[in-house]
Amino acid sequence: MVWIPGGKFRMGGPTEEVCQKVLQAADPRKPCCSLLQAGFTDAQPAHEVEVDGFWMDETEVTNAQFRKFIEATHYVTVAERKPRREDFPGAAEELLVPGSVCFEAPEHAVSLNDFSAWWRYVPGACWKHPGGPNSDLTGRDDFPVVHIAYEDAEAYAKWAGKRLPTEAEWERAARGGKEGETYPWGNEFRPGGKWMANTWQGKFPNTDTGEDGCKGIAPVRRYPANPYGLLICPEMFGSGVPTGIVPTRTQWMRSADA
Numbered sequence: 001m002v003w004i005p006g007g008k009f010r011m012g013g014p015t016e017e018v019c020q021k022v023l024q025a026a027d028p029r030k031p032c033c034s035l036l037q038a039g040f041t042d043a044q045p046a047h048e049v050e051v052d053g054f055w056m057d058e059t060e061v062t063n064a065q066f067r068k069f070i071e072a073t074h075y076v077t078v079a080e081r082k083p084r085r086e087d088f089p090g091a092a093e094e095l096l097v098p099g100s101v102c103f104e105a106p107e108h109a110v111s112l113n114d115f116s117a118w119w120r121y122v123p124g125a126c127w128k129h130p131g132g133p134n135s136d137l138t139g140r141d142d143f144p145v146v147h148i149a150y151e152d153a154e155a156y157a158k159w160a161g162k163r164l165p166t167e168a169e170w171e172r173a174a175r176g177g178k179e180g181e182t183y184p185w186g187n188e189f190r191p192g193g194k195w196m197a198n199t200w201q202g203k204f205p206n207t208d209t210g211e212d213g214c215k216g217i218a219p220v221r222r223y224p225a226n227p228y229g230l231l232i233c234p235e236m237f238g239s240g241v242p243t244g245i246v247p248t249r250t251q252w253m254r255s256a257d258a
């Protein structure tokens with residue numbers, strides 16, 4: 001685990017000025033993050049918050065780590081349980097079976113207004129069958145565990161003697177001390193031509209060219225650590241398009257006095 005120093009920081013999206021600067025510098029021929037174009041409206045207004053220092057795992061929880069938890073506890077994740085009719089009124093009966101949502105690239109370009117064009121509910125998809133019942137974790141021990149619901153994450157954290165972060169703690173950790181900048185490493189997406197995190201290249205969602213070395217999701221230590229020593233995943237800076245299978249925030253932390 002690494003120590004995230006406590007202190008005051010500005011929580012929330014980058015200012016409109018920063019968004020405009022990044023947009024002006026971007027290649028107009030390439031698609032741009034819609035959140036950036038909209039000015040990260042779901043993360044405004046930025047405001048000052050203070051957190052105490054705390055410990056955080058360096059990486060997302062991996063399949064190998066999660067497997068140890070399952071073997072020790074025989075815990076059954078939400079995706080492996082039959083959904084309850086009362087939780088999903090109006091759902092078709094054939095969808096009330098254990099499963100989860102998987103990313104499936106459409107064959108052609110599609111409108112980005114309808115996410116059902118690339119997300120599909122797959123019966124039998126769960127952490128150990130990430131792409132559906134015919135998939136498994138062969139060769140994926142060091143990939144982040146996926147198809148994890150909030151209560152699954154809480155159960156894992158409790159077993160590991162840790163806890164989930166608050167939103168403010170998580171953002172403090174993700175920023176790596178870089179305040180008001182677009183990415184945890186600054187405002188330049190590829191400083192010196194270097195890929196800093198797993199992101200999407202190509203036209204989303206139908207073409208993932210993997211120019212950054214990874215199509216779909218990446219193993220946990222594939223890209224550089226942020227200034228706090230955390231290995232950055234796209235989810236940690238909010239600019240990457242979720243790739244592969246349902247991404248989760250499975251990076252656990254505990255407070256110094258826990």
Ligand SMILES: [Ca+2]
Binds near residue numbers: 198199
């Ligand atoms: Ca990629």
